[in-house]
Amino acid sequence: MAVPGERSGRLAVYDAPNAPFEIRRFPVRPPRRGEVLVKIRMSTICRSDIHSYLGHRPNPCPGVLGHEIIGTIVELGEGITHDMRGAPLAAGDRITWSEYFIPGPNYCTEVLDLPQKSPGVEKYGHMAVTQDPHHHGGFGDYCYVLPQSWILKLPAELTDEEATPINCGVATMMCVTERAGIGMGDAVVVQGLGLLGLYGAAIAKARGARLVIGLDTVAARRELGAKFGVDHALDPASMDEAGLVATVRALCQPEGADVVLEVCGSPEVVASGIRFLRNGGRYVLGGVVNPDAFVSIDVNQILRKLITLRGVHNYHPRNLIEALDFVQANRKRFPFHDLVDGKYRLEEIGRAFKDAGERRVLRAAIVP
């Protein structure tokens, strides 16, 4: 597909859900006004990439996936000179950027301060590869940072493994914990100790939580929890619901959990989540990202216990800054680097998705 003499780059393309990835070349043109052309250093496979690939939720095909990306600036388009907090940008700089970009000023952004819900918002790794400029996903050689994205220069001390999940996993959990109002002295329950749950535990501690209880059926994840601020890791499959609720509440003296975070993607955990909470407790849904996540809830319990139940999808630009600062400030307290525990070349993407899908690795990285 590349014209001789013209620059081009590889992309890992899938033509339909579950179809094998194929490495194809697409032309690389100079960045236009407001764009940045980036040479990708690393992209990690998010759980939502796997959902898309498996067809659990709609995504345009033939597609290029990947939105947890970092890379090095090749060329800056006109009008892009600084990152979102004013640091100058130049070719060679290593950057991260928001997983989404917006079509321009709009009511959601300007009046409601919810840019992440702008009509027409688009996400990297969620567009058909045929759509210009082709390179808008993480699994390839290049990516264009498109206009109305939020860019941050990465400090030199961060490893690629620490930096790559910042723009999705970490920033999302920054928003989830913000909406949960986690503060000094809170007792927090995290339902699911995947990447989101581990970052969530660590951020809860960094916001002052006195106690974090993590729930996961996978023993290896429960063990990992201790390194990320989890004080008690419980296996919800090892007891019945009443026993689980009693155990959690006994740990959260005197009144039950202040906060519960759902980051496991299973709607059916909501009922026990509500039972963990004290009167006036807060519950944030961060994992149930697939459509039609129906579950039966006793809304009288929400009323009677004065529960606040909130959802979080995407994040605010400020959360991206906070995520970067958090990782930088806490990299010696929590071993973020180790979370990216599988590295694959672009050609190995099929195996990477298989390993990630079957949870043989916590976070698989593609290093083109």
Added chain:
Amino acid sequence: MAVPGERSGRLAVYDAPNAPFEIRRFPVRPPRRGEVLVKIRMSTICRSDIHSYLGHRPNPCPGVLGHEIIGTIVELGEGITHDMRGAPLAAGDRITWSEYFIPGPNYCTEVLDLPQKSPGVEKYGHMAVTQDPHHHGGFGDYCYVLPQSWILKLPAELTDEEATPINCGVATMMCVTERAGIGMGDAVVVQGLGLLGLYGAAIAKARGARLVIGLDTVAARRELGAKFGVDHALDPASMDEAGLVATVRALCQPEGADVVLEVCGSPEVVASGIRFLRNGGRYVLGGVVNPDAFVSIDVNQILRKLITLRGVHNYHPRNLIEALDFVQANRKRFPFHDLVDGKYRLEEIGRAFKDAGERRVLRAAIVP
């Protein structure tokens, strides 16, 4: 039951759910420390009285119901000299008081500022009539205001009809609208135009809402809505859910409702309530007070739309003050007096419950 020469008073007692009310006499003793003996002027029948009487929720029997009460002070117990904001109290003063009282200082009250959820909290009209001092419900001649209640002197200008619902219906809706964060310019949907819904609409307007949409299947209530701040009253039975959602959203330009209040008691309205909301909207449950209010909810919608869903049960003492001030300040703007549209003598309580239960009256009052 009364000893000759001793003061006594009548109470309307029911021995079991659905059993006929009987008027019985119980002795009246001087108020003890922290108590106030009150001669009842009016008590209104709250929907929850009907639920209790019908056995839809547990209540001790033989019981005396009634918690929306006002009365005149007969005698002040030791230690009670002023109302909750410092006005002196004396025999003859007309007062209202919180529908609940607490057993004393506790963690819920002092640390969480949730006195309404204190362990051991008790409510007027929710105790067995055999329990001292017998007179602790609204449907009788006397009531003791028990220690750790919150008392407010009533201004002379308020009619009994305006004053009686303050300590339950109005204060509850003050809390519901507070938790919903209703403020300047909000578009608010009220699901259910019973007493709570009508007060809710009026309070929403008094908090600055630009638009109130009321939903009720009863035509008379929809008509009444206009007098209480409802701009558009819709019959949810007149269209399918998609049509209802589209109609409501079209009225809430540009983005859907900011707030939805559930005050109809039907869990099944929650799903459409969520669909009315804009991204970032708030939903407060105020009516689903009966146990086991299960309903199937798509929690992905809560996540994706960044919804906040909260419950309210009872109210904070400050809401009682706000409720009184609101009624006093807005009594010419909204015809609160007319909401109490049926008056019955104590002996007629059976008929009063029947009329109220069959919604022949909006609020039935017992005037002993």
Added chain:
Amino acid sequence: MAVPGERSGRLAVYDAPNAPFEIRRFPVRPPRRGEVLVKIRMSTICRSDIHSYLGHRPNPCPGVLGHEIIGTIVELGEGITHDMRGAPLAAGDRITWSEYFIPGPNYCTEVLDLPQKSPGVEKYGHMAVTQDPHHHGGFGDYCYVLPQSWILKLPAELTDEEATPINCGVATMMCVTERAGIGMGDAVVVQGLGLLGLYGAAIAKARGARLVIGLDTVAARRELGAKFGVDHALDPASMDEAGLVATVRALCQPEGADVVLEVCGSPEVVASGIRFLRNGGRYVLGGVVNPDAFVSIDVNQILRKLITLRGVHNYHPRNLIEALDFVQANRKRFPFHDLVDGKYRLEEIGRAFKDAGERRVLRAAIVP
């Protein structure tokens, strides 16, 4: 200055502080991308216009003043098709727009949600008339709405007098009362009953305040207060500070004022303002807009009473929407129309400034 055959318009220009206004013609060109060309219907003279004209604060000269403006669309520039909440715009529509515009996306706007403090923010009526497109103030025939302003279509029912102050006086007070957290049942003191104070009193009532006390030394303003929600209008010059504090506090039973709003522009009122407040009360500065407003404050009082003292400058775009909705919803409750009590042709602007400066009128309007 107008080329023959080319469209031109008049502007009232002043060459230096206190120099007489002169009516000059400047060319009118088609609006560029993102601009709207507007034929001015009415502009009112804000107190800050007078400060600028008198040289109390720096403003570029030769200048054209006026930022409280409404007008009719003559021509829409490319890219401008709808107002800020999605209503379509067309030539002939009557509109209002934010008194300021910003240079583009920036950290203040996107991360802090403070567009009104964007570096490089500019205000209508605050630029040299020599700067393209010349027509960027209110006192003339035309005005260009410049890119990154916020536009709202005006409903037909509003009179020009009701509509003109929306984008400055009303929106500012919407922000002031928002930052003061005025809500249900608050006792509010307003220091100064000029235009800002009168709108502030009315908005406080519309947000649920139970009591508004207004302070002003001008009897006519105190009298006007009653029509705009002021329950008690006091003359601070009629008693000493101790007496004033005692009087205000006696009106705010049981604990002093919940909120004090400074909208008189005199720093020296801050000390008594703090004394009006209850423990935990809030004080918002909205009027002290001139530089070097030094005043001696006992900061121990702020500490000991747990006071919150905040400043407000300009407003958030959402406040403009709220301001319009508020005026529309409350125009029968409060006589906003009458606040514009002096109307002048463009040629009479000198007299208008004189009358306004000497407080012979409350709000002077220029109708070109």
Added chain:
Amino acid sequence: MAVPGERSGRLAVYDAPNAPFEIRRFPVRPPRRGEVLVKIRMSTICRSDIHSYLGHRPNPCPGVLGHEIIGTIVELGEGITHDMRGAPLAAGDRITWSEYFIPGPNYCTEVLDLPQKSPGVEKYGHMAVTQDPHHHGGFGDYCYVLPQSWILKLPAELTDEEATPINCGVATMMCVTERAGIGMGDAVVVQGLGLLGLYGAAIAKARGARLVIGLDTVAARRELGAKFGVDHALDPASMDEAGLVATVRALCQPEGADVVLEVCGSPEVVASGIRFLRNGGRYVLGGVVNPDAFVSIDVNQILRKLITLRGVHNYHPRNLIEALDFVQANRKRFPFHDLVDGKYRLEEIGRAFKDAGERRVLRAAIVP
């Protein structure tokens, strides 16, 4: 003064400001209902003890000072069986308790949730020693915990040095940082690196601050800062105000400090504190506890920068719990034990006050 055969205890009494302390015996009676008799283990000298002793603020004489106290339960009065979060209490338990107690339920506590400002609130170490039960200050053998105090059992792992400042220094800074809204990613400036400042820096970090700048003229305190979370310790006497402001702002890229905390007691630092802040920043006064702390402020700067300035005095009961949890959770991260760097027997109290007053020690402890 002790009757033979009766239990008695020593108290360090001063008869007038600056008069030498004398050790006198007072009788010890059994605790009454709601009281707890405690054998004191340690009391530390707070800066406010020194202010009182020096006569900088009024305190009843002959007096017994000391309110940062821990001790062991000798005997529980009737009605006291558990600590504030439900842990059972028994003789021999080591406890801390609120530095203040309230006279009973009141509007401030129950409606405003400000128990610390209850009318009639009293503080340990602030009563005349002649007042029953004499032992109500920290500098003696015994102390009565009086009714309506808040008690917490101390975990065994805490040293006395870690535990003693919890009920004053730590809890106060918990409240100061709460009111400042310190959260994830904030840049915080602490004016004064005494005990409050050092705890404040540590708590700011524990709440997620990305950067803490400490200001103090004493080199030893600046050096200590690094152990308590201070990233940059500056000497404000080493440069002029413009230089200091420029230095601080340069460290708080891109926009100035999010938060400034005043804990040095000098009103004159407020002006530069405001200049450190970004637009929309928050300033909390925690140190200016002496009356008549007048300072000249340019309130236009507060307006123009949208500053929030708040005061904090005493703390909420929840802050006491948070303070204990914070010290327990962070005792390995920050060397709290070392802050109590001088220990004195009761007889040495005069020297202790001298050393503390002349800042030869950071926190002097009396160990009776």
